[in-house]
Amino acid sequence: MPFLANHAILLAMALTGAAPPPGTPIAFLACPVAQDKGPETDLCFFAENRGHRYSLTGPFDFSAPQLHHKVLVEGTVTDKPAPCGGLSFEGRFSVMPEIDPSCDTIMPPTPGAAYGDDEGADNETPAGQAMMRRIETNPALSIRPVYKDAAPTAPPKPPFKPRSLTIWYPYDSDRGSSGDMIALMDLVRYAQATHARVTIRAARGQTRLDDGTLLTEESGIAARRSDKLTQIVIGLGIPPSQVSTDFEDAPSSTSGWRSRVATLQVDPAH
């Protein structure tokens, strides 16, 4: 959606008090607000823009709101249920690196309020309750690990086809998420098994905010992303001679969270 049209929609929504309809693109900077939900649960976070509250949820370990730092919220409004009493959006939010002392609000819980996505009791599932009963009769079970290591993955079988992995980043960050790194480890195992070449490319992103401001990541971020991925890939066991690295320091021609990206391409030898 062209910037001016989107700007007009959001402005109209703000003036009328109506929530932006699903599909409306959003991109704004705001202070996150921490909402306390009560003594037995964790906090949730939201951010407000033009009179509307957006719940700050996103992919696991991609980013987590930080008081004392603004968040960059980017995506598209959806009609999905959202915790913390806000609108949901499909996209990403990023914690801005610089400190902003004005971002320091923790809202106390409101008695009777439902914030959605409550965690529930620790042991409320049937399996959990059954385990708790077993511990009552055999306390020694309580010091045995309840988690299990993941089963080793089977070696890949031919035909060996090219594979790729795309990693999106928070603004001005070279930190991939846990899920990204798990996928990267799997990709490296595949590359090792197939004696593949690994090609790494990274980009520097930019974002046009709803108010027209253009945010451009710092120069050098693309090189940092590609260098870090290269170190990881080599550190996980790919010979340096099998790794090619490239980056583009000029800001991406596209705008939005998908512009902050790196790709890894694995091309098997045979």
Added chain:
Amino acid sequence: MTSAHRHSRSPLGWLSSTAFLGSLTCLATGLAMSDPAPSAQQTATSRNPGLVDDTAGQVGSQTRQAQTLTGITPRDASHRGSDLSWWAPGDQRVMPAIAEYADPLGRMQVLNGDGPFNTKGHPFFTPLGTNGRACVTCHQPEDGMSLSVATITRRWTETRGKDPLFAAIDGSNCPSLPQDQRASHSLLLERGLLRIFLPWPPRSADGSPITPEFTIAVLFDPTGCNTDPRYGLHSANPMISVFRRPRPLVNTKFLTELPHGVPPHEAFFYNDKSLLPKDPQTGAFVSLQLMADGREPTLRTQALEAAMTHLQAAQKPTDRHLDQIIAFERQIYAAQGVDTVAGMLSGQRNPPGLGAAALRDGAPAWLGNNPVNRVFGSFAMWARHAPGESSARSERRQSIARGADLFFKRRFLIKDVGAYNDKGIGNPFKRSCASGCHNTLMMGMDLAPGFMDLGLNNLPWANNRPDLPLFEITCSPTVRPQSYLGRHIYTHDPGRALITGKCADVGATMTQQLRALAGRAPYFANGSARSLRELVDFYDRRFNIGYAEQEKQDLVNFLGVL
């Protein structure tokens, strides 16, 4: 690491829920400033063999300082004194398979997993350097293989300060001070702190200098060592001196095992998702749980560095000696065994996680912050009066059980903890002691591994410590700031940042195991808490928890039996 950040399969449904998803005026008269070199680039990050064979890169500089310390009368290594509780270097003793040593709250158990142990000729118990110390000097069995202030004070009195423990190199506030005076050893005598001297700028694993992201100035130097012309920041061999407690060399399998069930963190740091360092011998990733700043990756390299610095060895120990030291360290366990009021801690109808045998038999490096494991196992059997118990024992056991419950369940706002809240978990983060940072099954340190700036080193959170140096850190404007203190930080100890050179790491240190606490006060890496009560009080103040008086005592009683 929080359980929020795990991906492995669990047999229990609840584990998939989100419940566990886990101004300052210038203080100094003599202000010293390091050479400005605020480049955002760190020149080397890989771990390769360093200057002293296979140790990390800082050891070459440390060794030069340790070996150039001359003209100081050596202490009397042969002075045994009459204190039979002190294990002097060269003593020939037999450590039993399991021994109990009195401590202020009862008795601590030290267990040799390989059976009775003869110290004769063993390198851990034998002086390997020039100052008469052995490893055992600072890792005393009767202090849970650490060193308590009570023991240090007793040793000073017993030997009139002549024991090698008080060696000038690091057993005094600075080698340049008059070594026969008690005041020159005040940090060791009062807080149990040894001087740790680290090169500036930092050295990468291969010994090459790292261009740090910050400059460091000495604002306040009560020991004189950071401004000393021979040992300080502007000496020919530039060094930063910080002061830290010796960590207990027990239960090491829990410290060296890579974390289980929390992929990808068997290979990655949680904070920035860079790779963990590797063992220079094997090439395997290492957990970095051994040292406060993670500067040595393995027991072997730690022993090497300790020999070259603390023991002032003229040459590195032999491979055979290192193998013997490591073998000993891998099989020794310690935990509280008896509480004077609560009675025997292990055995039938007692909490299964207590006592040294439970550690010997326990599985290392698993996340324990779930309703089954509760980090240290169940204490439910002590929650109510049991038939035949005295009222005093019953009350103490119930207090311990309440303390365990508080440790596991009582949530509070964990806020502005550098290198922690900003690693993808949110600021603030509302968790308990167990579900926040102290989550490793049976041990209670952070499985992540967890470097963090709890507030023990950096102002404004640190306790008032006029006995420690105060540094002013100024980070380059081009680097990412420390998340909550920015680019201008006042710290008593830059911690991990003295190894990495990174602004974000200033003040961050590694969480510690919570076992065998009763016999090794004071606590925290800089000895800020003289007692378990002061430890609880620090957390209560730092995080504005608001524990009631009874709750504080319950927590103290709980920590005392671990």
